Amino acid sequence: MTLSKIREKNPLVHCITNYVVANFTANGLLAIGASPVMADEVEEVEEMVSIASALLINIGTLNTRTLESMIKAGKKANELNIPVVLDPVGVGATTFRQLAVAKILKEVDIQLIRCNPGELASLAGVTWQAKGVDSGEGEMDVQTVAQQVASKFDCLVIVTGESDYLTNGEKEHWISGGHVLMTQVTGTGCLLSAICAATLALEGDPVSNLFETLTDYKRVADIASEHLLLGSFQENVLNELHSISRGAVEWTL
Amino acid sequence: MTLSKIREKNPLVHCITNYVVANFTANGLLAIGASPVMADEVEEVEEMVSIASALLINIGTLNTRTLESMIKAGKKANELNIPVVLDPVGVGATTFRQLAVAKILKEVDIQLIRCNPGELASLAGVTWQAKGVDSGEGEMDVQTVAQQVASKFDCLVIVTGESDYLTNGEKEHWISGGHVLMTQVTGTGCLLSAICAATLALEGDPVSNLFETLTDYKRVADIASEHLLLGSFQENVLNELHSISRGAVEWTL
Amino acid sequence: MTLSKIREKNPLVHCITNYVVANFTANGLLAIGASPVMADEVEEVEEMVSIASALLINIGTLNTRTLESMIKAGKKANELNIPVVLDPVGVGATTFRQLAVAKILKEVDIQLIRCNPGELASLAGVTWQAKGVDSGEGEMDVQTVAQQVASKFDCLVIVTGESDYLTNGEKEHWISGGHVLMTQVTGTGCLLSAICAATLALEGDPVSNLFETLTDYKRVADIASEHLLLGSFQENVLNELHSISRGAVEWTL
Numbered sequence: 159m160t161l162s163k164i165r166e167k168n169p170l171v172h173c174i175t176n177y178v179v180a181n182f183t184a185n186g187l188l189a190i191g192a193s194p195v196m197a198d199e200v201e202e203v204e205e206m207v208s209i210a211s212a213l214l215i216n217i218g219t220l221n222t223r224t225l226e227s228m229i230k231a232g233k234k235a236n237e238l239n240i241p242v243v244l245d246p247v248g249v250g251a252t253t254f255r256q257l258a259v260a261k262i263l264k265e266v267d268i269q270l271i272r273c274n275p276g277e278l279a280s281l282a283g284v285t286w287q288a289k290g291v292d293s294g295e296g297e298m299d300v301q302t303v304a305q306q307v308a309s310k311f312d313c314l315v316i317v318t319g320e321s322d323y324l325t326n327g328e329k330e331h332w333i334s335g336g337h338v339l340m341t342q343v344t345g346t347g348c349l350l351s352a353i354c355a356a357t358l359a360l361e362g363d364p365v366s367n368l369f370e371t372l373t374d375y376k377r378v379a380d381i382a383s384e385h386l387l388l389g390s391f392q393e394n395v396l397n398e399l400h401s402i403s404r405g406a407v408e409w410t411l
Numbered sequence: 412m413t414l415s416k417i418r419e420k421n422p423l424v425h426c427i428t429n430y431v432v433a434n435f436t437a438n439g440l441l442a443i444g445a446s447p448v449m450a451d452e453v454e455e456v457e458e459m460v461s462i463a464s465a466l467l468i469n470i471g472t473l474n475t476r477t478l479e480s481m482i483k484a485g486k487k488a489n490e491l492n493i494p495v496v497l498d499p500v501g502v503g504a505t506t507f508r509q510l511a512v513a514k515i516l517k518e519v520d521i522q523l524i525r526c527n528p529g530e531l532a533s534l535a536g537v538t539w540q541a542k543g544v545d546s547g548e549g550e551m552d553v554q555t556v557a558q559q560v561a562s563k564f565d566c567l568v569i570v571t572g573e574s575d576y577l578t579n580g581e582k583e584h585w586i587s588g589g590h591v592l593m594t595q596v597t598g599t600g601c602l603l604s605a606i607c608a609a610t611l612a613l614e615g616d617p618v619s620n621l622f623e624t625l626t627d628y629k630r631v632a633d634i635a636s637e638h639l640l641l642g643s644f645q646e647n648v649l650n651e652l653h654s655i656s657r658g659a660v661e662w663t664l
Numbered sequence: 665m666t667l668s669k670i671r672e673k674n675p676l677v678h679c680i681t682n683y684v685v686a687n688f689t690a691n692g693l694l695a696i697g698a699s700p701v702m703a704d705e706v707e708e709v710e711e712m713v714s715i716a717s718a719l720l721i722n723i724g725t726l727n728t729r730t731l732e733s734m735i736k737a738g739k740k741a742n743e744l745n746i747p748v749v750l751d752p753v754g755v756g757a758t759t760f761r762q763l764a765v766a767k768i769l770k771e772v773d774i775q776l777i778r779c780n781p782g783e784l785a786s787l788a789g790v791t792w793q794a795k796g797v798d799s800g801e802g803e804m805d806v807q808t809v810a811q812q813v814a815s816k817f818d819c820l821v822i823v824t825g826e827s828d829y830l831t832n833g834e835k836e837h838w839i840s841g842g843h844v845l846m847t848q849v850t851g852t853g854c855l856l857s858a859i860c861a862a863t864l865a866l867e868g869d870p871v872s873n874l875f876e877t878l879t880d881y882k883r884v885a886d887i888a889s890e891h892l893l894l895g896s897f898q899e900n901v902l903n904e905l906h907s908i909s910r911g912a913v914e915w916t917l
Binding site for chain 1 (some may be wrong): 682683684685687688724725726727728754757758759760761848849850851893894895896898899
């Protein structure tokens with residue numbers, strides 16, 4: 159199980175992420191035995207990412223200052239073969255976000271994009287009715303579009319939703335399960351992106367490892383949903399990540 | 412009940428708020444079925460607010476960069492008839508905050524100011540012993556001063572405290588109930604301002620709608636106070652917002 | 665007990681801290697009856713710290729803008745004899761942090777440095793294998809090095825770990841107890857620094873007061889560990905701070 163392997167390896171994950179989910183992301187990484195470090199000052203990000211095992215770039219509360227940091231950190235990570243995950247939060251919502259993501263994808267080799275269907279549509283130029291940072295609604299064959307995006311940017315793509323879809327442009331997996339409450343707590347997608355970054359720090363085939371991580375995350379959602387109210391559910395997500403990564407008994411559908 | 416109506420309508424609330432309460436605010440809005448989006452980059456706020464149903468301006472951790480964003484977003488919201496709520500956190504504490512709020516009130520039409528008595532005093536130029544971002548102590552007739560402020564800035568005013576006071580300068584409501592613990596968890600006032608922004612996105616008379624929201628929020632505090640320790644109380648506020656907006660049975664005093 | 669005394673005095677603690685732990689720090693201070701205010705705009709920090717009883721400088725998500733604020737606030741605090749606590753988060757990780765801390769220590773009189781062994785090593789120039797903002801590993805006599813740092817910067821030093829060490833360069837205390845989970849929830853060290861700042865606002869001998877605070881914090885960790893999963897543990901830390909500062913019965917090992 160990847161979450162237990164992450165606990166064993168204790169990778170340092172450098173997160174340049176938004177201030178809404180920074181605490182939840184840090185605790186979620188700690189819950190699976192990874193080490194988070196949040197740092198976004200232009201002058202230090204190259205040095206910080208150099209000691210990390212993975213880099214997360216999340217544009218949730220992006221500004222011009224942190225965009226520069228993201229690109230600097232990303233380029234340095236590329237030089238050092240440190241995997242980079244991009245979470246293009248709400249990329250369809252504004253021109254600024256679209257240009258920022260285009261710039262990041264042009265200047266940095268991204269190993270994995272983790273997004274929702276609305277963000278995927280924006281990346282692919284598909285018409286879509288997004289709503290802020292929510293996924294929104296539209297008609298799109300997620301499978302086809304995700305494969306196109308994966309091929310175009312030569313990276314892995316994970317599109318999360320009722321069922322998650324994972325592809326490298328050729329191989330693919332669907333992961334079902336989980337619970338709708340997962341979409342109603344802020345930061346659960348952002349945290350998943352961070353956990354995927356930690357997963358890419360592991361040995362072995364990235365696609366298989368990410369498949370295991372996504373499966374575990376659905377399991378976390380499922381168990382956490384014994385609490386159906388939002389506050390307790392959020393707490394329980396951290397509890398179950400902690401529990402599963404410490405080897406809680408296997409979960410069966 | 413407004414909270415259920417918010418859940419039905421699912422308004423997007425653009426929050427330019429402080430980093431202390433961003434997560435709690437996002438989860439609180441999600442708990443009642445609204446969609447939060449936090450974005451404070453000058454280059455994107457006009458576009459972001461254009462797709463929103465309401466704008467929240469909260470000066471809790473204001474800086475010169477985000478002040479510019481607040482004003483840009485506010486002006487755009489005015490153009491598009493999107494309601495704007497101002498939470499003048501700790502406005503009495505520094506000259507910078509006083510000037511910032513004066514500038515916002517001059518350049519942006521605010522539909523609602525949600526504040527505590529200390530902040531009201533500062534807005535009205537009444538002598539008051541504020542204490543940082545806490546309300547502090549002093550002698551003031553909240554009713555009279557709030558009506559003056561409402562008239563001066565042609566807006567609704569909500570002053571929260573042991574009893575909440577709501578006025579548009581003419582009509583007025585007092586809302587009692589709740590629990591003192593509500594003042595001892597960071598961000599409960601900030602979250603209320605965000606929920607009031609979501610409320611202003613509803614059809615119908617704003618004063619009546621806000622009165623219902625304030626009544627519901629008192630009810631949330633009351634139910635949440637079955638947990639008298641701060642950590643559990645914070646969690647329970649989210650749980651009860653979730654529960655009430657999903658139509659939990661009516662609460663009786 | 666210092667935590668009860670803090671509740672009685674209700675000191676305002678001005679925190680210039682990182683956005684990962686801002687909410688947890690605010691709630692932790694509120695839980696013991698202190699008043700937090702987070703403000704990091706250069707133009708207002710001098711005025712804000714002037715009404716505070718203590719200043720916390722935490723470099724967790726430092727940038728060039730906030731570094732300037734930290735130094736301005738620190739100098740003003742010195743002028744007014746307001747105690748200043750420095751939490752040099754991850755100082756060993758990057759040159760930027762090392763230079764920032766060197767500058768702070770040169771320009772501001774710090775009354776207390778609260779750090780982990782890795783940060784202590786960096787402050788003292790001792791070779792150490794740090795890991796981002798985690799403590800890391802190395803060989804060092806904490807006692808000797810902490811005393812050197814205390815003498816060099818003429819301040820109190822607290823080094824937290826399995827046992828905490830407190831010294832003013834001459835007097836010293838070891839505090840044992842607590843629970844390893846305390847190191848696995850983000851912000852527990854940062855919150856302790858903030859609580860120490862509140863402690864320095866009390867009358868009486870700072871060393872004795874800090875010794876009591878550290879002892880109480882170990883006790884909080886111990887009681888909170890009835891919940892062994894990370895999400896519930898985090899909540900329980902707030903609950904127990906609340907409970908102990910309200911005079912919960914004495915705890916015996």
